Amino acid sequence: MDNQRLLIWATFGLLFWMTYQAWIQDYAVPPEAPAAPATQTETVPNVDDLVLPELPAESTGAPALADDAPPSVGGEPGETETDGDVIRIRTDVLDLELNTRGGTLQRAALTKYPVAKDDPNVLIELLSPVRSDLGLLQTGLNSAGDGPKADHTAAFTAAATEFDLGTADQMIVPLTWTDGQGVTVEKSLHFVRGSYRIDIRQRLVNDSDTEWRGADYAQILRRSREQERSMFDVDSYSFDGPVLYDGERSEKLDRDDLMSDGPQTLQAIDGWLAFIQHHFLSAIVPPAGEEHVYNVSVRGDVALSSLIRTPSVVVPAGGEYIFETTVFIGPKLQAQLEDVRETLKLTVDYGWLTIISQPLFWLLSFVYSFVGNWGWAIILVTVMIKAAFYKLTEASGRSMAKMREIQPRMKALQDRYKDDRQALSQAMMELYKREKVNPAAGCLPILIQMPFFLAFYWVLLESVEMRQAPFALWITDLSSRDPYFILPIIMGAAMLGQQKLNPTPGDPVQARVMQIMPVMFTAFFAFFPSGLVLYWVTNTLLSIAQQWYINKVVHEEARAKKGGKKKKEKQPS
Numbered sequence: 001m002d003n004q005r006l007l008i009w010a011t012f013g014l015l016f017w018m019t020y021q022a023w024i025q026d027y028a029v030p031p032e033a034p035a036a037p038a039t040q041t042e043t044v045p046n047v048d049d050l051v052l053p054e055l056p057a058e059s060t061g062a063p064a065l066a067d068d069a070p071p072s073v074g075g076e077p078g079e080t081e082t083d084g085d086v087i088r089i090r091t092d093v094l095d096l097e098l099n100t101r102g103g104t105l106q107r108a109a110l111t112k113y114p115v116a117k118d119d120p121n122v123l124i125e126l127l128s129p130v131r132s133d134l135g136l137l138q139t140g141l142n143s144a145g146d147g148p149k150a151d152h153t154a155a156f157t158a159a160a161t162e163f164d165l166g167t168a169d170q171m172i173v174p175l176t177w178t179d180g181q182g183v184t185v186e187k188s189l190h191f192v193r194g195s196y197r198i199d200i201r202q203r204l205v206n207d208s209d210t211e212w213r214g215a216d217y218a219q220i221l222r223r224s225r226e227q228e229r230s231m232f233d234v235d236s237y238s239f240d241g242p243v244l245y246d247g248e249r250s251e252k253l254d255r256d257d258l259m260s261d262g263p264q265t266l267q268a269i270d271g272w273l274a275f276i277q278h279h280f281l282s283a284i285v286p287p288a289g290e291e292h293v294y295n296v297s298v299r300g301d302v303a304l305s306s307l308i309r310t311p312s313v314v315v316p317a318g319g320e321y322i323f324e325t326t327v328f329i330g331p332k333l334q335a336q337l338e339d340v341r342e343t344l345k346l347t348v349d350y351g352w353l354t355i356i357s358q359p360l361f362w363l364l365s366f367v368y369s370f371v372g373n374w375g376w377a378i379i380l381v382t383v384m385i386k387a388a389f390y391k392l393t394e395a396s397g398r399s400m401a402k403m404r405e406i407q408p409r410m411k412a413l414q415d416r417y418k419d420d421r422q423a424l425s426q427a428m429m430e431l432y433k434r435e436k437v438n439p440a441a442g443c444l445p446i447l448i449q450m451p452f453f454l455a456f457y458w459v460l461l462e463s464v465e466m467r468q469a470p471f472a473l474w475i476t477d478l479s480s481r482d483p484y485f486i487l488p489i490i491m492g493a494a495m496l497g498q499q500k501l502n503p504t505p506g507d508p509v510q511a512r513v514m515q516i517m518p519v520m521f522t523a524f525f526a527f528f529p530s531g532l533v534l535y536w537v538t539n540t541l542l543s544i545a546q547q548w549y550i551n552k553v554v555h556e557e558a559r560a561k562k563g564g565k566k567k568k569e570k571q572p573s
Helices: 004-027 255-261 334-340 342-347 351-371 374-388 390-405 407-416 421-435 443-462 486-500 508-525 530-570
Strands: 086-090 094-099 104-116 119-127 136-143 162-164 170-178 183-192 197-206 212-223 241-245 250-252 264-269 272-277 280-285 291-299 302-309 313-315 320-331
Touching: 104 280, 104 320, 119 280, 119 320, 136 197, 136 320, 197 212, 197 334, 212 241, 212 272, 212 280, 212 320, 241 264, 241 291, 241 302, 241 342, 250 342, 255 291, 272 302, 272 342, 280 342, 313 320, 320 334, 334 342, 351 374, 351 443, 374 390, 374 443, 374 530, 390 530, 407 421, 443 530, 486 508, 486 530, 508 530
Parallel strands: 086 162
Antiparallel strands: 086 094, 094 104, 104 119, 104 136, 136 212, 170 183, 183 197, 197 320, 212 302, 212 313, 241 250, 241 272, 264 291, 272 280, 280 320, 291 302
16 A cells, blocks of 8 residues: 555646646647648638628628738838738837728737847737738628728728827727718727727718618638747747637637638627637627627638628618727736626636636736735745645645654565565555554545646646746746756755655655656756746645644654553553
């Protein structure tokens, strides 16, 4: 029965490996799509080809999209193949480019999030007309008939070419379009200080002699990211692609599945669609209570996610109607995501442990609000988790301590019955019974608390708040690996020290396995984000302190028991 500790470590190792595999599977970069035949021209497909849901009657769906952007990795602001004017929009958190051709958002940079901490001038971009891995966000109105449409190819006009929020709290960027026959569309983008939410309103004024019938639509184009996996880059294992929420559940749509099975189309109320990557997303969220048809398709190296309102809206002659859509372009900040739509926080993927991870994230954020440092918040929450499970883990610790106390007698029995395993087993069971030791007592508490520690692991991995957050000394970015591997080495040393506090397995093979485990974990954690390593170092050190204390108490109890027996034996009969 001296397999207990090996069983615990094996269980943890298995769970760790399963988590690592789930990480790779859930966040793996989709494989590169098969190349198109050499005779074909690589262009962005039009909406009709991708089976964008049609309006009733004579509608043909949204017009054709612009041609594919050149496969460059950079470019000057304003470079685009469309022929509209470029409007520069700046808020305190967003740097955008809006093309008057359809009012298309063609570039979106996050001013608070540089690509690398040591180069703050190169910003994270989620939309771009010149980068081969990014795309566009388009909105428009589809109308029945063959006349001009206020779609994403329509020529809008703007009063200025630059808009800056400055010191204001809110800002509106207006655009105007008319069909020359009495129908006018006033498209406006509404911004609020500190928010990545953009409310897009399209006010249609029908001053013509006939009714207008149609619907609004929105779509995101995104080109596939070609990124090789690397242990040095956590982002390389993150899922990058479309996500569709149907009002009940969200689903990440794999590129290969879309190419083999065809477009995914559904009709839903209170749905939304998004393109996500590690820590960031671009999302389109229609008003609550409205029914829309959602379509996600892939053609070549382009993925298109679109939604269109159903049923169509009829605006009588002399009437008007306001279409509303909300766009979110920014980091996965849960408070801001919930402000747009409660379910949008599902884009922060904690996997199968979400039910535990969400409360842990709330607790972590709560602690951070007091200490102002995510590293110290991690340490304090780890202490809280350890304290919450103290009584549960105490049983495991006492079992380990008692096994340690009786280990000399166990060794003596092994030497005595080395050639008789049946007799050895019987003698060991008698010893366990006499000393009230249950070798398996520590397994269940470990298994119960393991989901909580794994859930906290996912919180630290997925939370954008950890990105480039400093801790102290040489740890300047909790989302990156320790540059000097100091924390992983401390963790490995701590795990070795932890082993010294526990009974040594009697089997030499088991003993060697136990010695190898800290080395293996050190190698794994060496390339993990330092926030995760900090958590595990803290947890291991707390476990050492707890086990040392329990060993001391159990040892004193054993000495007192032995002293009581000797005193009793010396008493005259």
